[in-house]
Amino acid sequence: MAVERASSEEQMLIEMVRDLAREQVAPRAAQIDAEGAFPWDMKELLAKQDILAMPFPEQYGGLGSSEVSILMTIEELAKACATTALLLCVQQLGALPILLAGTEEQKQRFIPRLATGEWLAAYALTEPGSGSDAGAMRTKAERRGDTYVLNGLKHFITNAGIAHINTVFAVTDPSATGTRGISAFVVEDGTPGFHLGKIENKMGIRGSQTGELVFEDCAIPAANLLGKEGEGFKIALATLDRTRPGIAAQALGIAQGALDFAVQYAKQRVQFGKPIFDNQAVQFMLADMDIKVEAARRLVYHAGELMDAGVSRFSRESAIAKTYASDIAIEVTNDAIQVLGGYGYMKEFPVERMMRDAKICQIYEGTNQIQRVVIARALGG
Numbered sequence: 001m002a003v004e005r006a007s008s009e010e011q012m013l014i015e016m017v018r019d020l021a022r023e024q025v026a027p028r029a030a031q032i033d034a035e036g037a038f039p040w041d042m043k044e045l046l047a048k049q050d051i052l053a054m055p056f057p058e059q060y061g062g063l064g065s066s067e068v069s070i071l072m073t074i075e076e077l078a079k080a081c082a083t084t085a086l087l088l089c090v091q092q093l094g095a096l097p098i099l100l101a102g103t104e105e106q107k108q109r110f111i112p113r114l115a116t117g118e119w120l121a122a123y124a125l126t127e128p129g130s131g132s133d134a135g136a137m138r139t140k141a142e143r144r145g146d147t148y149v150l151n152g153l154k155h156f157i158t159n160a161g162i163a164h165i166n167t168v169f170a171v172t173d174p175s176a177t178g179t180r181g182i183s184a185f186v187v188e189d190g191t192p193g194f195h196l197g198k199i200e201n202k203m204g205i206r207g208s209q210t211g212e213l214v215f216e217d218c219a220i221p222a223a224n225l226l227g228k229e230g231e232g233f234k235i236a237l238a239t240l241d242r243t244r245p246g247i248a249a250q251a252l253g254i255a256q257g258a259l260d261f262a263v264q265y266a267k268q269r270v271q272f273g274k275p276i277f278d279n280q281a282v283q284f285m286l287a288d289m290d291i292k293v294e295a296a297r298r299l300v301y302h303a304g305e306l307m308d309a310g311v312s313r314f315s316r317e318s319a320i321a322k323t324y325a326s327d328i329a330i331e332v333t334n335d336a337i338q339v340l341g342g343y344g345y346m347k348e349f350p351v352e353r354m355m356r357d358a359k360i361c362q363i364y365e366g367t368n369q370i371q372r373v374v375i376a377r378a379l380g381g
Ligand SMILES: Cc1cc2nc3c(=O)[nH]c(=O)nc-3n(C[C@H](O)[C@H](O)[C@H](O)COP(=O)(O)OP(=O)(O)OC[C@H]3O[C@@H](n4cnc5c(N)ncnc54)[C@H](O)[C@@H]3O)c2cc1C
Pocket: 122, 123, 124, 125, 126, 128, 130, 131, 132, 133, 155, 156, 157, 158, 159, 202, 210, 360, 363, 364, 365, 366, 367, 368, 369, 370, 373
């Protein structure tokens, strides 16, 4: 079974997460969705249970967990609440550029407080004019003495105005060809010239705060440059390769949650004098949902295993996992609504929320069309 892939300590952690998700996260999910406000209580819960420490090495106060166990944890949380699962996804996304490209001094400065959950992270790549074509960004960072001065705007940023640590990508050399003029920086909350812009009103993951980051003559220490000037885009893509399986795990969890609910409902709902589960048409729908969820699980864990094995190239597997898991999450949540009939369409039951939450997994961290570009590129050699 799934948990055998993790060490026994990690198995215990995942079982703890499963209980936590069922007992403390699931009862909050509908309210988080209805209120559309950032769930600070869920952040505290994950921090207290060391779940936010999982992606960080032990020497910086983290748990140093395997990728597979992080994916399983995201899956368990997403079964109950996709917004809560996203807290762990984005803690890893925003911090990974520091882990991948930061100096020892930068890691010591930033990571321990991310590992405790005192600070949250954000990853700021997207701009209004550059989404899929992220390399066309216009935010600039100009070197002035011991500082870089940032000007520009990032949008659709998860944890905007919530995160303390913002990994921001900006152009340092406009004359460089392609994406070679882009660099990566850490911008700390409270830096003069850095403020929150518009906050979006979204279809799903409604407790996650998505918004604009505005930079107006924002001077940050030159010591906050990650890697060398010009390496920013490489760092951005290397990060996404490693975090897309997390989005796949989020989609997988949502789909499993919807399937579990639909099965339980079908066994209880009586029409024509018998549970609707007794109709083969309903059984086959549930069986097809199960096939898709199980196939997605294999792809998600496989991507994690490759990372844990230290394989250097896994963009294709990461993109396949994200694409497949998010595509089936839409199909499975849609079918779950169908199994519930009219009740599935009502907010009283969780499956309509699950379908709204599943949709974002086809879009963020690169749309599924862009994932197919990545996969096709690997096929091209
Ligand atoms: C809720 C939410 C949270 C987000 N969080 C973050 C975050 O934390 N950090 C961050 O940096 N970004 C974040 N994003 C941005 C997200 O990654 C982008 O929305 C996404 O990459 C698509 O960019 P776009 O919205 O500009 O769409 P566009 O790039 O304009 O794409 C529109 C459509 O065209 C298609 N398309 C574009 N180019 C091609 C092509 N070459 N071939 C085939 N099809 C193509 C796309 O697949 C899509 O269907 C978030 C977005 C949302 C909605």
